[in-house]
Each structure stands twice: as C-alpha cells, then as structure tokens.
Amino acid sequence: MTNPLLADWDTPFQLAPFDRISDSDFAPAFDEALAAHLAEVDAIATNPEPANFANTIEALEGAGEALDKVLSVFFTVAGADSTPARQELQRAFSPRLSAHSSAISDNKALFARIAELWDRRDTLGLTAEEDRVLYLTHRGFVRSGAALEGASAERMKAVKSRLAVLGTSFTQNLLSDEAAWFMPLSEADLQGLPEFVVDGARSAGEALGQDGPVVTLSRSLIVPFLQFSPRRDLRQKAFCAWAARGANGGDSDNRGIAAEVLALREERAKLLGYADFASFKLETEMAGTPGRVRDLLMAVWEPAKAQALRDATEMEHMLSADGINDALQPWDWRYYADKRRRVLHDLDEAELKPYLQLDKMIQAAFTCSNRLFGLEFRPLDLPLYHADCRAWEVTRDGKHLAVFIGDYFARASKRSGAWCSAMRSQARRPKPLAPVVINVCNFAKPPKGKPALLSYDDARTLFHEFGHALHQMLSDVDFGSVSGTSVARDFVELPSQLYEHWLEVPEVLAEFATHADTGEAMPQALLDKALAASTFDMGFQTVEYVASAMVDLEFHNGPAPADPMARQAEILSGMGMPAPITMRHATPHFAHVFAGDGYSSGYYSYMWSEVMDADAFAAFEEAGGAFDPATAARLEQFILSKGGSVDAQELYIAFRGRMPGVEALLKGRGLAA
Ligand SMILES: [Zn+2]
Secondary structure, eight states, rough: OOTTTTTOOOSSSGOOOGGGGGGGGGHHHHHHHHHHHHHHHHHHTOSSSSSOEEEEEEHHHHHHHHHHHHHHHHHHHHSOOOOHHHHHHHHHHHHHHHHHHHHHOOOOOHHHHHHHEEEETGGGOOHHHHHHHHHHHHHHHTTTTTTTTTTHHHHHHHHHHHHHHHHHHHHHHHHHHHOOOEEEEOGGTTOOOOOHHHHHHHHHHHHHHHHSEEEEOOOOOEEEEEEEEOOOHHHHHHHHHTTTTTTTSGGGGGOOOHHHHHHHHHHHHHHOOOOOHHHHHHHSSSSSHHHHHHHHHHHHHHHHHHHHHHHHHHHHHHHHTOOSSSOOOOOHHHHHHHHHHHHHHHOOOHHGGGOOBBBHHHHHHHHHHHHHHHOOEEEEOOOOSSSTTTEEEEEEEEEEEEEEEEEEOOOOTOOOEEEEEEEEEEBBSSSOOOOOEEEEEEOOOOOOTTTBBOHHHHHHHHHHHHHHHHHTTTOOSSSSSSSSSOOOOOHHTTTHHHHHHHHHOOHHHHHHBBBTTOOOBBHHHHHHHHHHHTTTHHHHHHHHHHHHHHHHHHHHHSSSSSHHHHHHHHHHHTTTTTTTTTOOOOOGOOOHHHEEEEETTTTTHHHHHHHHHHHHHHHHTTTTTTTTTHHHHHHHHIIITTTTSSOOHHHHHHSSSSOOOSSSHHHHHHOOO
16 A cells, blocks of 8 residues: 555645545655655766756756655644644754755765856856756755865764754753752742733642742743832842853853854854854855944944833833832833833733734735735635645636645644745645645634634744745746745845835724724724824834844854853943843853754845835835735745745845835834934
C-alpha cells in the first residue's frame, strides 16, 4: 500500500488527503522523501551533460516535490494541531533537515555547475526572472560557505556549529532565569489589581506550589502587574528582576555568550569576505546597508524621544501628586501611563467586542480583496486536519486561483500567535502549481450557538494574516523559490501590515462591524475612541523599540565589542536614552538577536516594513480613496504578484514612484510634529 503522503493526490485541487493520513505515515514518508530529494540533487550534480539553466537551476527548482508534500502537511499539523507524538517527530526531523540542507549546500559538484553558470550568465540568454533565480541560488550557496576551501571551509563549519550551541544555551539560560524567580503577594498586595491579574497571580502561585498568589517573570503577568500595582516598592522589585534576566551571574549568565556570539559572527562574515556581520546580513535585505538602517532609526528616534519626554513630564507631576519625592523610574512608567490612559481615553474593550463578529470580519477581508483585486470566494466542503478549519476556493473571472484555508480558533494543541503559510506555493515551472494558503489564528472559541466575537487587536490580526495570504494567492511568477512571500525579511510584512489599513476604512466598518444582537453599525464615536487610543504611549513604545534596534545594529557593525554591556551603555548614552525608559530587550535577554540568527542586525525590520505600509496606504489616499482601482492594480502588478522575482527596492519604486519617507509612519504613530 502506498503511503498517502507520497501517493498522487487525486483529491479536489490536489489538496492533501487529510482523512487518509495518520501520524504513523509521517516518519516513513519523511525518510523516503528526504532520500528521493538527495538522489535528485545528486543526479543534477553528476549530470554528464554540460550545465545549462534547465538541467541545473530549473531542475533544482523542481526537485524535492515529495519532500515539499510531506513537510507541508507535517508542519501544518505540528503547528496548528500538535500532539506529543507529533512533537517527538518534530524533534527527530529538525536536526535531520538541517543536515539535509548542509549536505546540499556542501555538494561541491553541484556548486561547480552553479558557479560556472553564474560566470557566463551574460551569454545564457536568460529571462529577467531566470537571471534573478540564478543570482539568488548562487548567492545562497556562497553565503553558506560553498566557495570556501581547506582551512577556511573547516573553520566555517566549526564557527556555525559553535553558534548553534551558543544560541541554544542562550535560550535555555533565559528560560531558567525566568523560571527561577517569583514574588509572593499577600492579600493586601493584590489591591488595585484588576481581576484578570489577580486570577493570573493565583494560578501562577498554584502552579508553583505556593500557598498564595505570586508574580512571575512571564510577560503576560509581569507587564499588567507593572501597569496596575499601586505599590511602588513591589513594582521596583519585580521590574529589577525582570530587567536582570540573563544577567544574574553563575551558570545561567548570558553576557559571556553574547560576547562570544558577536565575535564568531564577525569571524563568519570575514571568512566570506564581508567587512562585518551587519554588512553580510543586510546584503539580502531591502535596507541593504547599515547606514540606511541607521538613517531610518534616527529619523524616528528624535520625534519619538521628544514625545516620550513630554509624556514623562506629565507623569512626573502625577508622581509628586502621589506624594513621591523622586524622579520617574522605569518601574513607574507603565503604572502612570495607564492612569493617564484612563483619564484621556475612557475606552472599554468590552464595548467594542459585540461589533466585531468573526464571520463578518472574514467577509470584510474577502470583500475588500474583491473590490481591490476582483477575488471571489466559494466555500468548500473538504476533509481538513481539524473540524474548526474552513476552506474556500478563490477565483477571478471564473478562473481558479487558489485554495484558502482559515483555522481561526485557539485550542490547546495549537501554538500561540498567528501565522500564514503556503501549503503549496505558486509556480509555473517546471510544473504549474496553484497556491494552497492557510491562515492560523488564536481567537477565543464562542460557546455553542453564539457568534465568535473578536477584540480590535484580533480583527487587525485577521486582516494582517489575510494580507500575507494575498501575497501568496496573487503570486504570478515562474519559479516557486521566488513566489509569494519568498522575499527579503524587511519587505515581507509590507502586504500584511498594509492590509490592516482596510479594517479602519469607515465604509468597511459601517458595513461589517455590526452589533451581534441588534445588527446596528458601530457608532462613529466608539470607533474614534478606539483609533485615538491606539496611538497612546507611542513615544515610550517607539523609544524602547528603537533603542533595541540600534544596539542590535551597532553590535554587528564594525569590530565585535569585547564587552557588550559596556558597548550597550555607550550606544544608549550616545542616543540620549531617556532615563525612565529601558530597552525593550536588553542584551542578556535579547533572544531575537542571540537565540538564533533570524533577527540579528534585523530587529529594525519591523519598523522598516511599517514605514512602507504607512507610505503605501497613503498612495491610495492621495489617489482619492482606499479602493482606488489604478493604485490597486499597481499594488498587484508591482508588489503582490511579483514575490521575490525582482529586487524589493525596484518593486517599491515601481509601485510608488519613489522610496518611502518616514512622514506617514510618524503620523500613524501620532508622533508627527
Ligand atoms: Zn506578518
């Protein structure tokens, strides 16, 4: 009997036959698909014919079809519907997958063919997209060290494996520091805390086997504690423990690890011929160079700092009105900011919720894409991996475009957060593939018979993830490696963050934000309050973020610092960091940067994308409205359909006529002068 993961999927739209797959199919299918991919790659590398685009680059694009099928199903269920058995499979698969990709990038015969094609690319008569795919393939191999020989190649391997070990230790130290600390609270200490914080503290106490409630270093407990506790002494104690994570001395101290990581990253970049790690890392990004990242961060820094200092002055008055004769401290900020929020914006989230029904918000996201791009959605009745999943066929002018799956409700088997992934990416060559795209969220499931209601944040998340889905579904390129969201990290959030803007379009809310019981549209006054509240305390949020992004950038630009903590202090004082604000993530617990490579010299990229989404939405407004057809057509033609088949900066300029400026972002954050 054929393994259902490896068989031809003769299902509608060649969707995975979820009803025929069981957990015991994964391991044998994985083994077989991995071996098949390696054999295909080997056959490409040892082909006796001289290398050409079709028998090398296009053949690589087509290789691994079985592995793609197995992994698309496995990672979907491992993330959205995990079980101990699936977790164990994941632990077994992930080191083998990284060994698999190293085996391919270390294949000398394969690299020789790619390098040879690269050297004579001008004589190959390639299309623009073929040329781009050759460039990206070659660059990927070179960046992983394929061109190194002898001692340099050996050293590169040693550096990479040491970095992997250090990244894991960094994470484990952080977890151990977070688990080691808690602060017991007496009944009197609970005064002033809202019910959900009290409940959280009680269940944390129970979980730790304590007699009473406790505060732990979990973000979901300590942040609201700092926000609501009127006890300044307790806030100070909790804040200091939180700020000291990873810097408590002893075995779990991350400061030495950070120094070693930075030194090894510099060595890795230099082995590959780059001036420093930031130059290596930013080569593949839209920002391109450390200087351009610094310019962006500093353009936002001064207005954000000015706003934060104005807010600090207000809060200092509140502090002295409370009879405290001291400067505003980091453990005071959230508490006094929240007091101000309640005075300035008396917004009750509970008032908003009945107007934000999940089904209506899904319809709103669909309808906007219909008005912008002509997409139509037809519900499908197909077996999926969980009863809560829903699927639609997406068409345009009667033509099949994609299958869209929505898996919206939280459950214990789903990891937290929200994400979009392609179970199948669009491609035309070597074989045409229509995308299958899934949005996974964690919205509260309603009691039976009641409509699911969202918070305003949830509704934004729904639009955000649907924006990523559009990037996949509207993709129209030849090769899968550059389709959909296969773009630079600092470009990938543009379509998703941009799509969030349509949720705030008044005519969209008027039609879809209707009360679950009465059917009435959301009152304008309530909407205005929600929008005004969303920019509150942006000075603080921007300052703590930009400080972290700047430290991340400077650490990797120029020689690695021997003492990262001293360098961190120097960078912050050079920026004039306001005393009552700390970095969002200080070095000893900056997991984005030190637990792995993902966001190293890349923490800025959230803001880079935000600059573009604000500027891109302004293009619609300038053209006369959120649904301006010509602007929508340009958005699809130059951004949503192109994936990574063209350089991101070229795409943006083709869409907008110029690079984005920070004005729209500052306005959106309420920081414009
Ligand atoms: Zn996103």
